[in-house]
Amino acid sequence: MSERFKAPRGFRDFPPEVMILRRSVMSKVVSVFERYGFDPLDTPVLEYWETLAGKYGEEAEGKLIWRFTDSWSGREYALRYDLTVPLARFIASRRDIPLPFKRYHIGPVWRHEEPQRGRYREFYQCDADIVGSPYPEADAEILNLTVDLLRELGFSNFKVRVNDRRLLSGVFEEELGIGNPLPVYRVIDKLDKIGLEGVRGGLLKLGLGDQIVERILSIAELRGPIESLEPICSRYSLNQRVREACTHLGKTFNLLDRPEYIYFDMSLVRGLDYYTGPILEAVLDKPSVGSVAGGGRYDNLIGLFTGTQVPATGVSLGIERIIDAGLELGILNIDKKTVTEVQVIVLDWSLLEYAWSITRKLREAGLKVRIDLARSSEEAQRRKARRLNIPILAFIGRTELETSTLTIYNTITSERTTVKLEDASETIKKMLKTIPN
């Protein structure tokens, strides 16, 4: 038997109680996306390998992308690695789409990682992107959206860290006088994980002198409320890239709906190669699950497909971590095991056809109803309903048949009532309204 029973390693089955939770979380996410006027888009699970090649950097492309050769055609395919590159390919294929184009996309992506707690090979992303606007308004909308998403999901203690790739490169150009500050970025990006001493060690290991290391550390430590942007802008105001970043971020910050959630943070780098302007990352105060959203501006990615620059900015919500954190904080729960609202309990199986017709009537009234399909005893029917936490039981026996009534039992309040058939669905709906979801 062994693995014949199992989903592949790093992949998960989602049983009903988990799916009910996931659907409720995702429907909240959709409602926020749509309030901002984002429209749904879907792209294939597979892309040609050449569509993904050259977009993500070495580690992703050499190891993390699920890539395979189709043995019939000899073509190389890949499971999509994120939802951003497929968006760029889509935009390139439909040059007639009016810009700015605002889309959301909720769907699984695949990474060939070593599975571990909280890290899967198949997981969902929830992305919203604005294509075609180079303006701070677009970045501000993405920041406001990110804050609204987390609040709507019930989180209150979080911050959204913000930086700008141009600020990073301008400042390090001035400080280091080198063109490729990538190795330095990689070290300071870990500030939150490894602390100041860790970063100091990492920078020294790069072969940098003590003085430069201290200057870099003092820059990386610049973080705090959005006003913290000001001093760095003044200090490096002669640098063209810094000026661009400061103007852009300043205008973005002016349009924040809830600036109290936004933190300027010079140690924020973000791994992906394609970012060009403002970048963002949301983190919860606790539990420490890493970032729960990330994104930024990527003005050159779509141009890799089209040949001309098409500016874009967006955010990706880490829905798996959000669910894990929400469960840990008690904001979310998996108590709901079925969507079923009413279990019809058949007291006498010779009445099956009658019970069946009542079940149909309740369903036609819009209720979610089960009737036992295994001819179980009354006790077994009740036991199964209890196991699934079905809130309402509707009993059908000879008395109910003869008096055209239904005996309704509210399992939450233990209230029992016998009502005329024609009032049954209304009575049940009233009961359901008093039951917390």
Next chain:
Amino acid sequence: MSERFKAPRGFRDFPPEVMILRRSVMSKVVSVFERYGFDPLDTPVLEYWETLAGKYGEEAEGKLIWRFTDSWSGREYALRYDLTVPLARFIASRRDIPLPFKRYHIGPVWRHEEPQRGRYREFYQCDADIVGSPYPEADAEILNLTVDLLRELGFSNFKVRVNDRRLLSGVFEEELGIGNPLPVYRVIDKLDKIGLEGVRGGLLKLGLGDQIVERILSIAELRGPIESLEPICSRYSLNQRVREACTHLGKTFNLLDRPEYIYFDMSLVRGLDYYTGPILEAVLDKPSVGSVAGGGRYDNLIGLFTGTQVPATGVSLGIERIIDAGLELGILNIDKKTVTEVQVIVLDWSLLEYAWSITRKLREAGLKVRIDLARSSEEAQRRKARRLNIPILAFIGRTELETSTLTIYNTITSERTTVKLEDASETIKKMLKTIPN
């Protein structure tokens, strides 16, 4: 450039207008599934190859399954071919799940077909299955569900063809005296496509004698309203398998909510190997898109994983064909290009921050609102809103700022009204209620 722009052959991007339609269709499907007390389940896109092997028959496994070797681990994986075998594997992995277990699953499956009009390599299925009930009640619920689904989606001229695998094998055992009637099945399965003469030719080609061929034809032609089951049950009442099928189908038919949609049809076979009892297939009177739903009882499939028999029955809705047919019949349309309800039109960009705050207020009231992110002229803002059929325009200029008002334009009725800011969202919501979806 060439294929760098394209989704892989046989795969599709779904732009917003198509996604809006698909989401609306699928949400109707979900509401019917849930009314019957089916709960959501999701399984991975990939399965180990050995999970799928030996379940579907030769053509599927030799050619149609997307199968590949992971070059890191050397393991063979496959993209799921349907949603039924993953369900069977899931059941086998969770022996603690209370039975009967009712789940629905909506998701893509992959087939390595030659793409052609209406046939894709990636397409969605919508499945509902009942695991753990051997009784006709379960099959009746599947039939009633199928009828309700199609009616809920707006179809009225369709029939659900029903047969039983035991009836087929019993009758052909009697008539042919052979143990393996599969080649005969395959020919009569095509009756609807190739007509009586085609079937006659196909049977003769199998080497069968004239007399036997005529007898088979007269059996395959037995179809019509559910009462048509009766004569065949009487004629072959001595055969054990026929008796089982007739009892089972008879009880199933007794529980039909709308028997007028159900047709007994001795020529219905269905391709997949795993069916063991009642089988069904829904077809529209027009357009002729082939079957739009199919399913049946498969009492032995789960046992291939568990070693013990677990009865099951279900239906799979062919959502892609249903959408194609619905569009052709005018039941469905792709007129809705955005979810956005309100476009804020900024008449003076120096008022951006004010317009931004109004936009936020409308969103907080639950409206789906866009504000231009490209600093376009009034004319360009209106043109873009028109292209997307956004129903409401909300104008913000100096007058509106000074008088704390909003000028609202209903693009459907051409009604224009200026309202106090605090009444704006209520006014818009009332307007939206009068606009067809």
